[in-house]
Amino acid sequence: MAISIGLRGLCRRFGDQTALAPLDLDIRAGEFFTLLGSSGSGKSTLLKLIGGFDQPSAGTVSFDGTDVTRLPANRRQCNTVFQDLALFPHMSVEQNVAYGLRVRRESRADCAQKVAEALKLVALEGYQRRAITALSGGQRQRVALARSLVMEPGILLLDEPLTGLDERLRQQMRDEFGRLHRKTGATFVLVTHNQDEAMSLSDRMGIMHHGRLEQVGTPFEILHRPANEFVARFVGLESILTPERVMRDGERLAVMIAGQRFDLADYREAALPGKIALRSDRIRIVADPGGGGLSGLVTALQFRGLHYECSLDLRGAGHVTAIIPSVEMPRTISPGSEVGVILADGALVPVMEQAKETA
């Protein structure tokens, strides 16, 4: 049965270093929740506190409303897949997967059956007798997953389990996580620095930075209403401008950039955004400087295969990067060219942080 997680005022300090600033967070039962952040952001610290591998400096952790803050890891209703997998090297695949069951003193017959089922779940039928050292990276990954899943945990914690796999395998295992989540129905908490994993898998995600939870929301919410500049940049919205004016016009948001008005439909937020991010893939350029809404100077142009990455100076409004498909790139454009810049639908993303007071 899936278990919900409640964190209240949870924080962790090491001496005078704050690894995790006090935070409140509720993860619903059965949810796929991702903690996204760069290294040192506190995401692994948070996972350790949930798993019971570390004690918080203050605050509480509760599972299904029951306080488990002081419960040691071996008595918590959750299981973890570790970053280095931590498969026991002196045991076979079967012994690894059965370890938790044996600790629980389940009968040999039950163990064998459950191990077989767990291995089937991760597509490793018949691997029982193999040595851990005889497995490939992806197979080890699956064994680690099976070892946790065989416990039928209410909560599965995944601590960057895909780092160290090559890209193809990583994508394959990523999709596997999604399948296993649907199949087991358990609450999954994934820690990662890879936004592709976070976006593809999460029901909701939390973005962490410097020990703080910057924003919690669905991938859609975070992509379309990033809470601040950091979140926007972290999810790939690198081009951020401070508009001259922002105002509400019915259910539309009107934004003034370089003296021109751009509209954003369906804006129902209570607050007005302090900044605007431009989606690089929704910016187009034309050779004629007067041919688009805005004009700009090409400062750099880089060929990336399927597309060009084009750095633009928007004449006082700021710098942005446009991703232009190779086939649509006007031939005449090179660094130093004056170009027209067109913002296609969906190019504007309001960044919800409040404008800083300027003197």
Place this chain on the structure above:
Amino acid sequence: MSVGFEKRSIRLVIWALTAIALIVVYLPPIYLVGVSFNPALQPALPAPGEISLKWYGALLGEGRLFAALRESLLIASVVTLVSTVTALIAALAYLELGKLRNSWFLLMILPMFVPGIIQGLALSVLLNRWEVVPFWGTVALGHVLWAMPFSFTVILTSMVSVRRSYLLAAADLGAGWGQRTRQIVLPLILPGLVGSVVFSFLLSFNEFSRSSYLVGRQNTLPLEMFGKMNSGATPTIYALSGLTLIVSILLVGIVMLISARRSRS
């Protein structure tokens, strides 16, 4: 390792050095074994026709030597057990310690650097003061202080194969401290434990200086043999040395055979 990567001349030098090292290490004891089969009184290699088990036969009559051997085996067994168990506990403590690790390590290996003649004297003075009559236990006490730092170092070296995440994973799967230690730590450090057993047994079996201070009425084997050499060597000690060497080589051979067979299966 790439065979034939180095220049031919360098390889020749390496082989020559290896051969010299092997000769230096193994020639004297093998010579001794040869001597033990010579029926003459003077130590020399026997002529091919003269090989005899005379001194081995005489050995059976050497009651004192056998008593000393029995004493040494008893002490070495006790020392092996105590030193390995204590060193294991110390190494487990090391695993749990944070900043104090280095101090703990130094504290544990310190007895290694106390000269045996001083350690033995100090212990004997103290035991005398407490009116403890020397017996095999007092010798074992001295030997444990000598062997334990070695056991500790050997076990600690094997502890690197115990990653912290293994223990976290075992805890995550429900195992308490005892289960983690029994099911994860001990199997992983087994080579270290075997090393510790071999080391402490041999260190105790060979020990002379501490024993000479702490010994009771029954001599240990090294003391007895030294005494015999001083009072004019009887060739029976060559037979005893030969026997010890042959038994050790047989034991090592058997262990290697077993481990080779196990790794094949």
